Amino acid sequence: MSNINSPNYVDIHQTVxxxxxxxxxxxxxxxxxxxxxxxxxxxxxxxxxxxxxFIDQTYATIMGIKKQALDKPIIVWNVDGTLNNAGTxxxxxxIILEIGNQKRNEQLFVTKLGKQKIILGLPWLQKExxxxxxxxxxxxx
Numbered sequence: 680m681s682n683i684n685s686p687n688y689v690d691i692h693q694t695v696x697x698x699x700x701x702x703x704x705x706x707x708x709x710x711x712x713x714x715x716x717x718x719x720x721x722x723x724x725x726x727x728x729x730x731x732x733f734i735d736q737t738y739a740t741i742m743g744i745k746k747q748a749l750d751k752p753i754i755v756w757n758v759d760g761t762l763n764n765a766g767t768x769x770x771x772x773x774i775i776l777e778i779g780n781q782k783r784n785e786q787l788f789v790t791k792l793g794k795q796k797i798i799l800g801l802p803w804l805q806k807e808x809x810x811x812x813x814x815x816x817x818x819x820x
Contacts, residue, residue, distance in 0.1 A: 731788050755790060
């Protein structure tokens with residue numbers, strides 16, 4: 680039995696780093712600490728329109744990140760209202776993610792993310808509640 684709260688569905692909104700057209704996302708330097716205690720520099724997308732926190736399934740496999748089964752699958756919808764071609768989400772991963780001087784245990788849904796390795800969405804933003812300067816692309820706790 681998993682200990683992650685599984686909603687019935689989530690939306691994944693793919694966007695680019697903050698620019699004049701895309702105001703709601705940014706790429707943030709982060710460090711992923713693996714179970715073998717390796718530290719990997721990555722960029723996590725901060726996306727206030729994503730209804731979950733995610734890690735790319737191919738990336739998780741390559742990095743040897745353990746996946747754990749969800750109690751029930753989650754249906755994934757794209758921003759255009761279509762079903763995500765990756766199918767339902769059936770796994771999550773527990774990771775340690777370091778952003779700035781903040782190191783946190785995170786539970787991320789495992790799915791296909793395209794170019795992104797990690798997307799931190801509204802649940803992460805609500806939990807962490809960082810101060811974000813969207814113009815300077817800076818996060819401050």
